[in-house]
Amino acid sequence: KNQVEQSPQSLIILEGKNCTLQCNYTVSPFSNLRWYKQDTGRGPVSLTIMTFSENTKSNGRYTATLDADTKQSSLHITASQLSDSASYICPSESGNMLTFGGGTRLMVKP
Amino acid sequence: DAGVTQSPTHLIKTRGQQVTLRCSPKSGHDTVSWYQQALGQGPQFIFQYYEEEERQRGNFPDRFSGHQFPNYSSELNVNALLLGDSALYLCASSGDQTGGEQYFGPGTRLTVT
Numbered sequence: 001k002n003q004v005e006q007s008p009q010s011l012i013i014l015e016g017k018n019c020t021l022q023c024n025y026t027v028s029p030f031s032n033l034r035w036y037k038q039d040t041g042r043g044p045v046s047l048t049i050m051t052f053s054e055n056t057k058s059n060g061r062y063t064a065t066l067d068a069d070t071k072q073s074s075l076h077i078t079a080s081q082l083s084d085s086a087s088y089i090c091p092s093e094s095g096n097m098l099t100f101g102g103g104t105r106l107m108v109k110p
Numbered sequence: 111d112a113g114v115t116q117s118p119t120h121l122i123k124t125r126g127q128q129v130t131l132r133c134s135p136k137s138g139h140d141t142v143s144w145y146q147q148a149l150g151q152g153p154q155f156i157f158q159y160y161e162e163e164e165r166q167r168g169n170f171p172d173r174f175s176g177h178q179f180p181n182y183s184s185e186l187n188v189n190a191l192l193l194g195d196s197a198l199y200l201c202a203s204s205g206d207q208t209g210g211e212q213y214f215g216p217g218t219r220l221t222v223t
Binding site: 004032043044045046049088093095098099103 | 141143145151153155158165168201202208210213214216219
């Protein structure tokens with residue numbers, strides 16, 4: 001069964017600071033690894049997509065890493081902005097189905 | 111391109127009633143997936159439709175059913191509503207050209223009283 005665990009559950013940082021969010025999987029194999037940003041009450045928006053063979057992918061201030069051996073992924077946010085306040089979720093993908101963890105709720109304070 | 115659209119935005123129903131939610135996929139996408147997201151939780155996969163057939167289903171009871179139309183739009187139906195069905199219902203579309211990436215709509219907020 002695909003399981004996704006995310007940490008921390010919530011995080012508060014000051015504007016301009018960096019932070020790192022973690023995602024652990026208990027699934028094998030998986031095809032792609034994705035990170036999504038979800039504003040409250042809205043649908044998730046894709047931030048990065050990595051294939052199994054990639055170990056890092058950047059999208060502006062967002063950098064995702066993947067350790068396929070340990071099935072761990074991280075999302076590093078650089079120079080945080082108030083608009084980064086949201087939930088961040090990292091589903092595992094198996095076949096046609098995405099399995100999501102509970103997400104990390106990030107709050108950026110001025 | 112309007113992206114994935116869902117209707118209605120919000121909905122309030124009473125226990126025992128039935129509800130239908132609608133989704134129009136992004137232009138060029140032929141696959142529609144539905145997810146249920148309870149408050150403070152990650153989305154949970156309900157089912158996926160492709161070529162008007164249910165291709166894969168998550169761990170949801172038969173009260174949850176769906177349909178896909180020839181124009182690829184989709185409906186999610188929930189019968190005999192329970193209080194626990196209150197959630198944000200998300201629709202996501204994808205296609206061969208997206209490499210499987212799913213694009214999510216804004217969701218329908220269902221409240222069951």
